[in-house]
Amino acid sequence: MSENPSALSSVPAAGARRGLPASAQLRYFYGPMDCGKSTLALQIDHNHARQGRHGLLLTQNDRSAAPVISSRMGMGRPAIDVTDQMDVRRVVRDLWAQGQRVDYIIVDEAQFLQVCQIDQLAELVDGSDVDVYAFGLITDFRSQLFPGSKRLLELADEVTRLQVEVLCWCGRLGAFNGRVVGRILVKEGAQVMVADTAPGEAWDVNGVRQDDDVRYQVLCRRHWRAGDLGPGSAAQDVLPMSPS
Numbered sequence: 001m002s003e004n005p006s007a008l009s010s011v012p013a014a015g016a017r018r019g020l021p022a023s024a025q026l027r028y029f030y031g032p033m034d035c036g037k038s039t040l041a042l043q044i045d046h047n048h049a050r051q052g053r054h055g056l057l058l059t060q061n062d063r064s065a066a067p068v069i070s071s072r073m074g075m076g077r078p079a080i081d082v083t084d085q086m087d088v089r090r091v092v093r094d095l096w097a098q099g100q101r102v103d104y105i106i107v108d109e110a111q112f113l114q115v116c117q118i119d120q121l122a123e124l125v126d127g128s129d130v131d132v133y134a135f136g137l138i139t140d141f142r143s144q145l146f147p148g149s150k151r152l153l154e155l156a157d158e159v160t161r162l163q164v165e166v167l168c169w170c171g172r173l174g175a176f177n178g179r180v181v182g183r184i185l186v187k188e189g190a191q192v193m194v195a196d197t198a199p200g201e202a203w204d205v206n207g208v209r210q211d212d213d214v215r216y217q218v219l220c221r222r223h224w225r226a227g228d229l230g231p232g233s234a235a236q237d238v239l240p241m242s243p244s
């Protein structure tokens with residue numbers, strides 16, 4: 001691994017500032033869709049950048065279909081779209097070769113990264129003292145771990161569940177990312193299908209047309225298991241209308 005110019009820069013890593021060994025960390029922030037992960041990613045980037053630290057922003061398959069980290073709060077920042085074949089260490093090395101510092105890396109939609117790419121991030125933390133902040137879902141629409149998320153749980157120095165509560169339609173805490181096709185909750189299909197929690201949007205992601213009839217709905221376990229999408233769902237629609 002080539003030398004990190006950050007170590008030579010005027011803003012050394014936190015540990016080095018105190019004369020301690022390098023103290024970079026791999027931190028993983030997770031939560032269901034719509035809980036504020038991208039917003040927090042942008043806030044952390046903002047706070048580091050304003051202290052003169054240099055960040056590298058990565059994402060994969062952002063909802064906006066653009067290479068950006070985008071928050072539903074309306075903010076967004078350009079990011080590198082990580083392809084499956086990309087060696088993240090190479091991206092960092094290339095920046096160093098151009099004389100650019102990389103003090104920290106922010107990765108949004110980290111659940112989509114390959115297992116080997118999570119290992120590469122850990123290598124950047126341990127070998128080059130680069131802080132890594134990863135944000136993503138932990139489980140998919142079947143409530144199974146994404147491989148990238150599993151690897152983050154295995155490797156991260158710190159794992160944090162976001163505190164912003166996303167509620168199921170019944171008012172319980174929602175932790176399950178239900179995939180809704182038409183008006184039906186599905187439990188089979190491709191693991192990756194980019195879509196929003198808002199209905200009726202369609203776009204191309206990496207040249208692949210996404211199904212405009214697919215959306216996600218965060219549910220509690222009880223209603224995810226039952227496939228009950230609440231008032232306005234298919235089950236409700238077939239009920240006879242009450243006379244006016």
Ligand SMILES: Nc1ncnc2c1ncn2[C@@H]1O[C@H](COP(=O)(O)OP(=O)(O)O)[C@@H](O)[C@H]1O
Nearest residue numbers: 032033034035036037038039040070071072073
């Ligand atoms: N109009 C709004 N007013 C206040 N908060 C909002 C509004 N729209 C979205 N949000 C907040 O933004 C969160 C979604 O943020 P986002 O970073 O896009 O989520 P994630 O990346 O986890 O899917 C919502 O949970 C909500 O807290």
Ligand SMILES: Cc1cn([C@H]2C[C@H](O)[C@@H](COP(=O)(O)O)O2)c(=O)[nH]c1=O
Nearest residue numbers: 033034063140141177191192193194195
């Ligand atoms: C559950 C689940 C989600 N996805 C996609 C849907 C969205 O494009 C992203 C999550 O975005 P957010 O920033 O957390 O709102 O992931 C998927 O492809 N497969 C799934 O099972």
